[in-house]
Amino acid sequence: MNDIQPVVEMTGITVEFSGVRVLDDVDLALYPGEVHALMGENGAGKSTLIGALTGTLPILEGEVRIEGEERMPIGVARSRAEGIATVFQETHLSPHLTVAENVMIGNEVRGAFGIDWKANRARAAEVLALLGLNDLDPRMPLSALTPAVKQLVAVARALVVEPRVLVLDEPTSSLDASEVRTLLRVVRGLRDRGVAILFVSHFIEQVFEVADRMTVLREGRLVGEYLAAELDRSDLISKMLGEDIEALKALRSERLAHHYSASGKPTLRASALGRRGTLDPTDIELSRGEVVGFAGLHGSGRTELARLMGGAERADSGEIWVDGVRVQLRSPGAALHQRIALSTEDLRGEGIIAGLTARENIVLALQAMRGWSRPLSRGEQGALIETYLEALHLSPSDIDRPVEELSGGTQQKILLARLLATRPHVLILDEPTRGVDIGAKLDIQRRVAQLAGEGVAVVFISSQLEEVVRLSDRIVVLKDREKIGELSNGPGVTVDTIVEMIAADLDGDLDGEPEE
Known part of the structure; x- marks a missing residue:
């Protein structure tokens, strides 16, 4: 040219x-x-x-x-x-x-x-x-x-x-x-x-x-x-x-040392879960104590699957079982009552409530589950806040400030604290470390690893594949709105393993037509 x-x-x-x-x-x-x-x-x-x-x-x-x-x-x-x-x-x-x-x-x-x-x-x-x-x-x-x-x-x-x-x-x-x-x-x-x-x-x-x-x-x-x-x-x-920050790589060896292999009945099982134009029918299982990474580029279906599992979108095909009981997840509130908590990738649009303080944001989901006729006492709120000040390294001076005045990393931690306050059995995190600094990223990822150790089933989604490989026990790979495979994580699994899997020509390429 x-x-x-x-x-x-x-x-x-x-x-x-x-x-x-x-x-x-x-x-x-x-x-x-x-x-x-x-x-x-x-x-x-x-x-x-x-x-x-x-x-x-x-x-x-x-x-x-x-x-x-x-x-x-x-x-x-x-x-x-x-x-x-x-x-x-x-x-x-x-x-x-x-x-x-x-x-x-x-x-x-x-x-x-x-x-x-x-x-x-x-x-x-x-x-x-x-x-x-x-x-x-x-x-x-x-x-x-x-x-x-x-x-x-x-x-x-x-x-x-x-x-x-x-x-x-x-x-x-x-x-x-x-x-x-x-x-x-x-x-x-x-x-x-x-x-x-x-x-x-x-x-x-x-x-x-x-x-x-x-x-x-x-x-x-x-x-x-x-x-x-x-x-x-x-x-x-x-x-x-691109590349990830060197300081986070230590988590990889820690997670491999405590690698979880699912056994027994899954806490959540989805069969042929899908939504036309959004996600092809997909099967997936989650067990308590494991981190399952969803890997794929934007538009692969990773976020769409998370939203269907967390009640943020309604599926038009498939079924979901929680602890062996078939359930209908018609809203995030319905999912919370099944002990499924979803953190969406849209932090400001669907996550934090900008007009409230950090304290009010943290107690919001638990108060909603409990019912507004039974407000949390000041003492209950204080105990809850104290728990997450330590667990997520939050600053006491930030707790009563309007949440929109806080950094992106602190906002992500506050949203995570809100979800953890509900004591979920399944925690779905979509881009929880996007746009945060190295310190907040490390805090969030370490907390994810701790939650799995405490028996929570965690779904972890990140556009940074290094994060997915670092934290996951099992990796679900998606491409063009469909699940194309699963990997059991281990020393031989790298970012290149996932990249090659995503990049591989599928059957739809054999005739020169684009995949969907």
Whole structure:
């Protein structure tokens, strides 16, 4: 591509939020007739870079060149005027409008007496035909369409302006396998027509199916730019995940020395547990005293399985037994009454209660289980707080402060204390160490190991595979919304073992089609 000028060239892009640098000196070049994949785990900076490109986020440092000419600052209007169109994971379509109205909104054909509806329908039909939707009636209400067709309608709306650059942000996350094939076929067709496409997806197989080039980000920094044909799956995953901090490695030998092998009846057993579009039917068992790691990239199904087991989402297939009794987990509260506690990956949205103090956050779940007609006494609250001040190395000065004023690591510890106060038999932790410092990370991981020693069944999920290998007795590996295997942890199991398992070609790759 050295002899072809990029359509867009971003150099040294730096973005800050409230004084915190979330994107640091990142470069990105998009070429005509090429699919460029933007890769990285959650928090890597992908959405921030898209925001900088499309003008929705201000750029602190760096420059953006379009067709070789500098365009700074690049706001939303200028981005659109320069031919940059975006299709987000959430399509932002209007269900009460027709297909044609959704496709043409903001770009309506107008005549002497206002909007020319006939011309608008004709133009919408023309663009839809480019996507293989020749038979779709532009007068049809959008609400009558399937999720896949709605996604293509969103793409059609972006194509109305004949963009030079098309940004596709997780366009296949809600689609099934056949629908994915349709969309990827459209992506190839647009590439062949000379459009520069920035493709963001956490489905590794889909990326390798369509990408010509890849840029990898990690923690807001550029790892590198690579030709897709010269990068194998294992290398890509390793570049996305990075290395862990040396100080935590001692836990690995400690856990191996106390390796647990399940025996007897499981405390939780799920059979064919699944949810359409989210997770294929999955079998899993958890025994008291073991740590079971869920390993996989974002979108693999690890979080989705955790939420089904913890009552945060309702399964539409399968059954769950707790201590041999079949149960219905219709909410996190119902799960708590079965002694199953879930800590979700969304700490601020579904975890801590920002308007309460740390003390109030810790006692919240236990008080809810007990019932609001029987409030915990001040003495009971004090004894509870004292327990977790010591166990989780919390500072006494933080207990009566508003929880939103505390560090991310302290917030994670407070959420863990809240769950432990309910004395769970099963504890499900989704990304409990994300964004915390080394001290808090070590405290949390040591506490997980202690809980297993006390007879709790722990599910541990982390995008850092080193953490999963370090803590787990058994590792469940997921990929593209399905469980692909289990490993009994031991000295021979490493991060590479899991990476190779995730990266391995499955049966669905034999015919060149993407996995789902």
